[in-house]
Amino acid sequence: MSSLSLLSRPPLSSTLRRHHHRHTTTTFTTRRHLTIKSFSAPTPIQPLTQDDLKKLAADKAVEYVKSGMILGLGTGSTAAFVVSKIGELLSSGELTNIIGIPTSKRTQEQAASLGIPLSILDNHPKLDLAIDGADEVDPDLNLVKGRGGALLREKMVEAASDKFVVVVDDSKLVTGLGGSGLAMPVEVVQFCWKYNLIRLKQLFDQEGCEAKLRLGDDGKPYVTDNMNYIVDLYFETPIKDAWSAGKEISKFEGVVEHGLFLDMTTAVIIAGKDGVSVKSK
Template identity: 40%
Template sequence: MSASADPVKVMKEQVGKAAADRVKSGSIVGLGTGSTTAYAIQYIGERLKSGDLKDIQGIPTSFQATVLAKEYGIPLTTLDEVDRIDVAIDGADEVDPNKNLIKGGGAAHTREKIVDSLAEEFIVVVDSSKMVDRLGSTFLLPVEVLPMAMTPVMKAIEKLGGQPQLRMGVKKAGPVISDQGNFIIDVKFDRIDNPAELEKTLNNIPGVLENGLFVGVTDVVLIGEIKENQPTVREI
């Protein structure tokens, strides 16, 4: 690693590459969203270009993933066209010891959950800062909501003990709009003792499309770490 290379960036590249290396020829691949997954998409494209990988089709989880896949020459398909997803690669904002996740920092968790849940194997790529003992410790829980239902949904979340806030745009006036045209409410819970129960309870509130709790979906977590200034990847 050159002295000028940012070790965090190099670590994200290594984790992305480790995930891309697991993709086999003939696979249908769920392409996740975020900075680490972006490297996985890049390396899948490079493996296709070199001929190391053949006959791959990607299913993107966001506009970001679509743009990257096109840039790196990965052919895309849709859920209407395929009867399976062999492997999905995606990031996470938090990962607990049971491999449950909070996702949605990029506001793409609804499409991510659809694709990642359908995959035969779901590989999560993160850096070690995303590992937590308990979900909700460091990251707010994103909830995608239909705009007309924003106020009643926020009131319902408050009754559950959450503190909801509407996610506002950066370099954009007004709220963040998801790829589906909805709002994102970020919720602070003091503690999430039962993620499976909370996931269902939130999704039962009328007007909620999907929340960022991913329970029992993850098969493999690849974690990038920096040890003695060198990037390493470990698996759980």
């Protein structure tokens, strides 16, 4: 089997125009119409933890939510802060008439416990907004998602949304997808999973890719909400062409979905030690 080896895209240029004022808000636009806004934060007495950063980003993301919306509710530690904040605003009456479409059983349980009205894509095939976390974000706002195991439902819900807002802390920023050295997941059917694991590894041989079946805490294969397995791909260097990689992975019979979320993002909210910034297209 031939392996995939394609040239990487050139990096984005930066800072075409810049404005400063006393609230230290900065805006600049790349040549691909990427806009970045930074919001300063007071210097904390104690350093912010990763959970503190996630909560800051989640609170900013919820500002996109308006009463009457149908919302995609993401999965994972950062998305859990978003769901919690939405539940809080519904309880106080600041938000009304919200319907949530959860991307996992885990999120469904959390949202239901907070009194968020829930439905499914079958009943609401067009969503106003989805908010979710990400495992990696590249300079073009493409993502790796799915280390929480919900990539299929996440992609379905977020593809059905008019806007998709991503919330992360700055540790999730990479120069190229796969660049963190952590897992890029591929959901596969249980039948002959090893056959697909071998094919996925061969596809990326020139990238020094390692492929592993994801295991649960009990040492048995991890099973998704859709009763599938996950093969995690680990790259020594960033994926050279994520678009081609996604297409090639999807060609394999028995592959259900992959964790490359390409050209789906409306905005990424990033929390760092200097405050919260928003990157948008």
